[in-house]
Amino acid sequence: MNIYDKIKALADKKGLSIYRIEKDCHLSMGSIMKWAKSSPKIENIHKVANYLDVDINYLLGKADTPSKSETIATNLTPLAGNEMFTFKVIGTITAGYGGGTDYNATGEEIVIPRHLLKSHNPDDYFVLEVRGDSMFPLYLDGDKVLIRKCDSVDSGKIAAIGYDGEEATLKKVEYIKGENWMKLIPRNPEYPTKTIRNGDLELCRIYGEVVYLFRDNIGF
16 A cells, blocks of 8 residues: 555545545645655655554554554654644634634644744744734735744734733734834735834733744645
């Protein structure tokens, strides 16, 4: 059995379609079927193995059963830096104004390769789902964003920001050091820029900087 045949058999047992696996693992449509005749990237095999909760060695033909074991595929050694981490989508954040951040898990999970985390600890990151269209076309309703936790960002960066007490949004941040104002700038021209000044800045909080976008049918 080739990799595709093994994935198809496992998917059938779990009542999953290949399309669903590709969608949830952020692989392009039809890519897994191509694995019957081509060699996929190791990080993509990692994503599917983690999603199906099976030993990657089984998919690679280095183990006889799909049950996970402590054995590591020998050809993964040069790619140790590309290990995968699973993040739960811990909630949603509005891309408009007048909304907030809902920290109720959506039930989705995103599998992220180590290289996207750079030298940081995985605990330094979290994933939220975008709601609204004020950041269109850069971010769409339903997109997932990887956010690195921090309490400040450079001017010009896109961040998850709390303001006016309970409200939160995803916006480009602009400011000049030493001046008491900060602009929250949408990408969609139908939405206004919001300028926060003086004492209102004390009600602002940077939750983190957006470092990566996940969208259906877009891989790493």
